[in-house]
Amino acid sequence: MASVSSRGRGRRTINEINMVPFIDVMLVLLIIFMVTAPMITPSMVDLPSVGKAAKQPDKVVQVVIQKDDTIELHSDGNNRPQSLGNLAAAVKAAIGDANEPGNAAVVISADRSVKYESVVKVMDTLQRAGVQRVGLSVQLAP
8 A cells, every 4th residue: 555654663654645546537537528529519599689679668757756755757847746556547647648558668766765665566556557668767876
């Protein structure tokens, strides 16, 4: 056994690692990868198509959630306070005069201190009302 050598005073282990098996394994793996790499065919990645997303919306309605959880509807230069209960009807009325109701977008803007729950409630209300394009407004801090 190579790891134990006996000298005059007894057995003493050698503190060296035998690198030969490690090198053998690495060479075998290298050969396997060199042989299999040319056999791997490149696959096609199906990226999502742009479709209607490239088309700008006919009308943009903005829902603003203030610090005190009050909701305002900004549409055509009009700022109207709304409650969560009648928000869907007010947004539908604002979107209704667009050329295609499906091509109108609703953007939700919220103050930094507003709870996430309030934003999710507004999004849920709009989606339950059938508003197809709901987005979030992001503003970078200066």
